[in-house]
Amino acid sequence: MSGAPHDGGRPAIVVAATPTSNGDLHVGHMAGPYLAGDVYSRYVAATGRPVIYTTVTDDSQTYVPTTAHRQGVAPERLVAESTTRVQRTLTAMGLSMEGLPPIDGRYRETVLEFFTALHAAGRLRRRTVRLPYAERSGTYLYDGLMQGSCPSCLTGSAGGVCESCGHPNNYDELVGPRATMDPDEPVSYRDVEILTLPAEEYRDRLTAYYAEREGHWRPRAMRLVRELLAGPLPDIPITVPGTWGIAVPFPETPGQVLYPWVEAMPAVIYGTWWSAARRGAATAAVDEHWRAEHGAELVYFHGFDNVYHWGLLDLVMLMAHGDRYITPESNVVNEFYDLHGEKFSTSRGHLIWVADLLAEVPRDLVRFYLSLTAPEFQRTDFGVAALRAVTGRRLVEPWNRLADALHDAQAGVRPGPVPVSAPARSRAATMAGRFRVCYELRSFSAAQAAETVLAHLGRLVAAADSGAVPPGDLLVEARTLLAHAAPILIDAAAEATAAGVDLGLTAEPPAEIVPFTLPRLPEIAVPDGDPAGAAGRTPVGV
Structure with missing residues (x-):
């Protein structure tokens, strides 16, 4: 990378x-x-x-x-x-x-x-x-x-x-x-x-x-x-x-x-x-x-x-x-992060405790949504219903489609490293450069990093759906995506690391890559009759 x-x-x-x-x-x-x-x-x-x-x-x-x-x-x-x-x-x-x-x-x-x-x-x-x-x-x-x-x-x-x-x-x-x-x-x-x-x-x-x-x-x-x-x-x-x-x-x-x-x-x-x-x-x-x-x-x-x-x-x-x-x-x-249009307030009980939210929603999805909607330059608003809808539609669904596509692309591939084309290495380097702008201190923005994850995720899903991208090319770009999503999606990153995937950001894109499984993200269901889920009620944990 x-x-x-x-x-x-x-x-x-x-x-x-x-x-x-x-x-x-x-x-x-x-x-x-x-x-x-x-x-x-x-x-x-x-x-x-x-x-x-x-x-x-x-x-x-x-x-x-x-x-x-x-x-x-x-x-x-x-x-x-x-x-x-x-x-x-x-x-x-x-x-x-x-x-x-x-x-x-x-x-x-x-x-x-x-x-x-x-x-x-x-x-x-x-x-x-x-x-x-x-x-x-x-x-x-x-x-x-x-x-x-x-x-x-x-x-x-x-x-x-x-x-x-x-x-x-x-x-x-x-x-x-x-x-x-x-x-x-x-x-x-x-x-x-x-x-x-x-x-x-x-x-x-x-x-x-x-x-x-x-x-x-x-x-x-x-x-x-x-x-x-x-x-x-x-x-x-x-x-x-x-x-x-x-x-x-x-x-x-x-x-x-x-x-x-x-x-x-x-x-x-x-x-x-x-x-x-x-x-x-x-x-x-x-x-x-x-x-x-x-x-x-x-x-x-x-x-x-x-x-x-x-x-x-x-x-x-x-x-x-x-x-x-x-x-x-x-x-x-x-800046301040609002809850349903009003400032979080402990004294008024207008809040959601982090512990209560994590009991309802998987940690990676909480981290991703809070990063995506972080109040970096102006006040932004939080709601559990929006968290469920946005992470489900924009992150979990396409991410797991990419995971399935990677799995299918490796069917019939002989064990061992597979080649990566020069254009794919160039695309991976370009991806890393865009993420670097988000993460480096002068322009740091967790929100922009999360948006960049979504942008490349959509592009890779479309590439996988086309069936025209060689397995090695798709793998190197997927690993680049996972490595740069890792500071936010820590559980997916830990699963990949435990399986032997190198997510360090110190190497150039390789000429060949060992096939790996992209960890799937957990899905969250919306409880019947409660679009926001139990943690979406206000107050919570008071």
Whole structure:
């Protein structure tokens, strides 16, 4: 197969946005960063490059205690149960992660070392800021602890960042703040001294960084970056006067905890180390894989509502360490995935849990449909009825027709390799080139890769139906199709690999090929009287 990597054996670190441990992952989550990151990671591995795909649960987020309060459970119990559920979902979906790293003593040590180094280097600044304060509970409000209106777009927003426009609203910027746990509780403002990391001090490096990647980011995300750079850059909170999270050791801020959003950066550094250790590649220094001298390709996958955090806040924190660390090659940013025309909502029960969907629909078909309809450039919509109809008509039926045609074409063929014509090798190379455009980072699109699978599938079915294509020619193009569908159709790929089919993407199309069986895809029936199937009801799994 053609498609050798341009960067040789350059290692890759792929990071999916850290999931908050206040519940399981629904279909909207999976169709965003998690599946896309997996598809890219599998493609990178198929080109012969080492890759680590990781994420870490975000236990310190304020959405943990607010969700626990709403459910009437202890936050610690919610974290434990949610982590178990998220891990089961990641495994069930077949994501190529080593697992969720434990939030243990080594984790907390890594996180604190990241910030104590900045503190010792004089990178942090003491600032007196004005924070909303819930009078009855005596709680300072930030992030998920408060609700109000975004000062940039005026829509409803939690603290920290606006989900709609992506702009931050630090400290007292949220309009009309009220406490999430008790909206009727009186709220005042109090001055408090915290430690911050001034993003403005890194403006020149940030401007140069984004200019180099102007064509690498998706348009709406880059537009938000330009909007952020057009105004004063914020003082990023490093510590806050809270009770849920990691206590900080800094003498200037006794009794405070790390601001939850800054924790994710050292968290995924730890996650990379832990994942490598699970593969037998442990290093003494937890941050070894992120050191600039190793030159790894770093890629983030996250939603638009996290552009400020993963695209600017975390970048500033890496830059604050000087030249010690790599910076992201790109941020692959998705939009929201709707369910029947409305945003997925856990609080309203308007959702489908990934685990429930996988109980109804085979995994390869779920992965394919979510890739095909991924909200890459604009919001898209999910429905189980559409999943069944589209995958059945456009994927499963023609795929299995091709599998049958390949089987029939090999009838009477002597055992051993069969020849492949030069025109067929050229077509296979052309196919690989089109898929490469879909999978490589600058133009990555799982949706376009899925569409390309369908386009070539239809072409090969027509070629097989004509009866005019020699077996070797049909086989080499079918293998090219399967190899490039493999990052999405992982079970079909695993079946073929187990049968001895080479699905690597590092070789040129061969002059002869050993006949093989194309794995059939599972068919899904529509239950009588329920065109959407049981998993299509809303809510599901609530």
